[in-house]
Amino acid sequence: MDLLLLFDYIGTFVFAISGTLTAAEKRLDIFGATMIGFVTAIGGGTLRDMMLGDLPVAWMRTNNYFWVIIAGVVVTIIFKKIVIKLKHTIFLFDTIGIATFTLLGLKKALLFQIDPAMAILMGLSSAVVGGVIRDTLCNELPLIFHREIYATACIAGALIYLFLRHFAVPEIFCELATVITIIIIRIVVVKYNIALPRLIIKE
Amino acid sequence: MDLLLLFDYIGTFVFAISGTLTAAEKRLDIFGATMIGFVTAIGGGTLRDMMLGDLPVAWMRTNNYFWVIIAGVVVTIIFKKIVIKLKHTIFLFDTIGIATFTLLGLKKALLFQIDPAMAILMGLSSAVVGGVIRDTLCNELPLIFHREIYATACIAGALIYLFLRHFAVPEIFCELATVITIIIIRIVVVKYNIALPRLIIKE
Amino acid sequence: MDLLLLFDYIGTFVFAISGTLTAAEKRLDIFGATMIGFVTAIGGGTLRDMMLGDLPVAWMRTNNYFWVIIAGVVVTIIFKKIVIKLKHTIFLFDTIGIATFTLLGLKKALLFQIDPAMAILMGLSSAVVGGVIRDTLCNELPLIFHREIYATACIAGALIYLFLRHFAVPEIFCELATVITIIIIRIVVVKYNIALPRLIIKE
Numbered sequence: 001m002d003l004l005l006l007f008d009y010i011g012t013f014v015f016a017i018s019g020t021l022t023a024a025e026k027r028l029d030i031f032g033a034t035m036i037g038f039v040t041a042i043g044g045g046t047l048r049d050m051m052l053g054d055l056p057v058a059w060m061r062t063n064n065y066f067w068v069i070i071a072g073v074v075v076t077i078i079f080k081k082i083v084i085k086l087k088h089t090i091f092l093f094d095t096i097g098i099a100t101f102t103l104l105g106l107k108k109a110l111l112f113q114i115d116p117a118m119a120i121l122m123g124l125s126s127a128v129v130g131g132v133i134r135d136t137l138c139n140e141l142p143l144i145f146h147r148e149i150y151a152t153a154c155i156a157g158a159l160i161y162l163f164l165r166h167f168a169v170p171e172i173f174c175e176l177a178t179v180i181t182i183i184i185i186r187i188v189v190v191k192y193n194i195a196l197p198r199l200i201i202k203e
Numbered sequence: 204m205d206l207l208l209l210f211d212y213i214g215t216f217v218f219a220i221s222g223t224l225t226a227a228e229k230r231l232d233i234f235g236a237t238m239i240g241f242v243t244a245i246g247g248g249t250l251r252d253m254m255l256g257d258l259p260v261a262w263m264r265t266n267n268y269f270w271v272i273i274a275g276v277v278v279t280i281i282f283k284k285i286v287i288k289l290k291h292t293i294f295l296f297d298t299i300g301i302a303t304f305t306l307l308g309l310k311k312a313l314l315f316q317i318d319p320a321m322a323i324l325m326g327l328s329s330a331v332v333g334g335v336i337r338d339t340l341c342n343e344l345p346l347i348f349h350r351e352i353y354a355t356a357c358i359a360g361a362l363i364y365l366f367l368r369h370f371a372v373p374e375i376f377c378e379l380a381t382v383i384t385i386i387i388i389r390i391v392v393v394k395y396n397i398a399l400p401r402l403i404i405k406e
Numbered sequence: 407m408d409l410l411l412l413f414d415y416i417g418t419f420v421f422a423i424s425g426t427l428t429a430a431e432k433r434l435d436i437f438g439a440t441m442i443g444f445v446t447a448i449g450g451g452t453l454r455d456m457m458l459g460d461l462p463v464a465w466m467r468t469n470n471y472f473w474v475i476i477a478g479v480v481v482t483i484i485f486k487k488i489v490i491k492l493k494h495t496i497f498l499f500d501t502i503g504i505a506t507f508t509l510l511g512l513k514k515a516l517l518f519q520i521d522p523a524m525a526i527l528m529g530l531s532s533a534v535v536g537g538v539i540r541d542t543l544c545n546e547l548p549l550i551f552h553r554e555i556y557a558t559a560c561i562a563g564a565l566i567y568l569f570l571r572h573f574a575v576p577e578i579f580c581e582l583a584t585v586i587t588i589i590i591i592r593i594v595v596v597k598y599n600i601a602l603p604r605l606i607i608k609e
Contacts, residue, residue: 256461
């Protein structure tokens with residue numbers, strides 16, 4: 001439980017870094033970078049909570065997320081060269097964040113009595129929507145729609161969770177299996193450069 | 204009533220197809236195409252429900268919409284050449300979808316005691332917001348803002364509904380008149396290539 | 407109180423004008439321009455209310471905002487040359503709008519028991535999100551992320567409000583100080599062309 005919360009903060013922190021870095025590539029000013037850092041970190045959870053009706057949205061009910069995000073943005077601005085060099089470490093933490101966000105979104109949707117098929121979708125969108133908004137605001141085609149298949153990892157992880165839970169496996173093992181599945185798939189995918197087929201329609 | 208529900212599913216199915224086709228033009232991968240199919244189909248209803256406070260959003264309370272959308276995406280991916288050739292049929296079903304979404308959005312807003320002027324707006328946005336999100340995510344200027352005047356058809360249909368209801372015309376006739384008005388206007392508009400004047404400001 | 411409401415309508419009116427003008431630059435049709443006028447004017451408040459859970463969103467509970475926006479759009483379309491020439495006046499009213507939206511967003515968030523740090527964020531997003539959606543829909547990099555620092559003005563104004571309120575200064579003075587601070591900072595910033603440093607990362 002506490003570990004999950006820690007992972008949640010780690011994910012928020014790393015998502016804020018990724019938003020700030022994307023903003024820097026677009027040569028935004030410091031305010032713009034901070035805003036992109038914020039929407040990247042909380043975009044997915046915000047949409048999830050607005051759709052489920054868990055309002056005010058969860059991240060606004062404590063100020064922890066706020067300061068974690070500010071820390072992510074400030075660290076990126078001050079130590080930008082170091083942050084860029086640490087890209088393997090960031091990739092690992094980013095993957096932990098994605099796995100955690102998926103799991104938390106899935107669990108919350110189930111708590112709200114949402115059908116498992118759509119609960120998976122809620123888990124997925126908790127993990128990916130922040131990045132989609134980041135890319136859209138930066139006027140880019142969202143990365144997740146055409147490059148990397150981490151969404152597939154999230155879906156696989158969510159299915160594992162539902163499968164194990166169905167057989168009454170203790171919650172802690174369901175959660176561990178989910179997070180580990182997502183992390184392993186994503187690392188394998190990136191290492192071997194696996195991509196989903198593009199959808200090409202010739203008229 | 205049941206017919207309206209059937210039309211709602213038809214609209215959802217066709218909107219999912221249209222999203223998938225747009226994604227294919229942008230050479231997204233299969234996951235990206237599925238996501239675009241989803242947001243096109245449920246984007247309008249989701250925003251409407253989030254604004255009205257009908258939460259969790261309606262399409263998540265049953266899994267029917269989920270599977271209708273998946274079907275639309277899968278059919279498009281497998282039979283893409285056939286789907287493209289059927290464009291006149293798709294256009295017809297798309298128009299039925301738009302008409303139905305407008306009517307359902309309007310009715311729901313009135314149920315939530317929203318003033319008729321804004322209930323029209325809710326009907327309209329139920330019908331068009333999915334397409335706007337689709338185009339924005341695909342990094343295009345939303346089609347509806349500069350090309351086709353189907354929004355005008357939706358507004359006309361909504362006005363007909365309010366007008367007839369004001370004179371206590373039975374609900375079923377109000378609904379039929381609305382849907383038929385929207386369908387006819389849109390077909391005429393497309394057939395004769397009618398467009399709204401562009402707003403050009405020379406400085 | 408009444409003055410604040412008047413300012414709110416002025417802001418809504420001017421935001422609708424700014425949306426319509428941006429749409430005209432993009433050569434959208436009249437419907438598209440009206441829609442952009444709408445989202446510019448109500449986008450910030452809508453997101454704020456959806457995040458806080460104040461539903462249906464506030465501007466839909468009366469039809470005043472609807473007609474103020476329609477008026478803004480129509481005036482812009484009919485008197486477009488005059489509107490463009492009045493840009494200094496519009497700038498002033500736009501600034502009043504930004505200041506008012508910030509104050510109202512901040513106050514509402516505090517009313518919903520949101521922590522001050524995030525209440526500032528809610529004030530800020532009430533003021534800027536409409537413009538961000540406008541630019542994103544028009545396929546532009548949002549202006550506020552890279553050009554003008556009016557966000558800084560909003561944050562400064564919000565801090566003044568919290569500071570004065572902390573020392574039990576009467577509400578009316580807190581509000582006046584906030585609005586005046588935001589207006590003055592923004593005018594100074596634009597007059598002397600002050601910009602935040604860009605975030606540039608060389609790899």
